[in-house]
Amino acid sequence: MEFIWTLIVGLIAGALAKLVMPGKDAGGIVATMLLGIAGSFVAAFLGRALGWYSHVNEGPGIIASIVGALILLGIYRLAVGRGIRG
Secondary structure, X not given: OHHHHHHXXXXXXXXXXXXXXXXXXXXXXXXXXXXXHHHHHHHHHHHHHOOOOOOOOOOOOHHHHHHHHHHHHHHHHHHHHOXXXX
């Protein structure tokens, strides 16, 4: 259940990150939502590693997911803006 919750929160976080950091991205809203999902998983991983979540099944909150999505979106824009291709 925690995995599904992380996906849902990540989609919402990606959409909100796009509103906070508008601009033209190569992948559009789909790429931003995928970055939101990745940001949500990063927030969950860091939260567990730092002991912020008391239960193993506790997922990241919306604010942590948005911050993770914004960080990944910024890194994505830097990488794409400089022409780095993987």
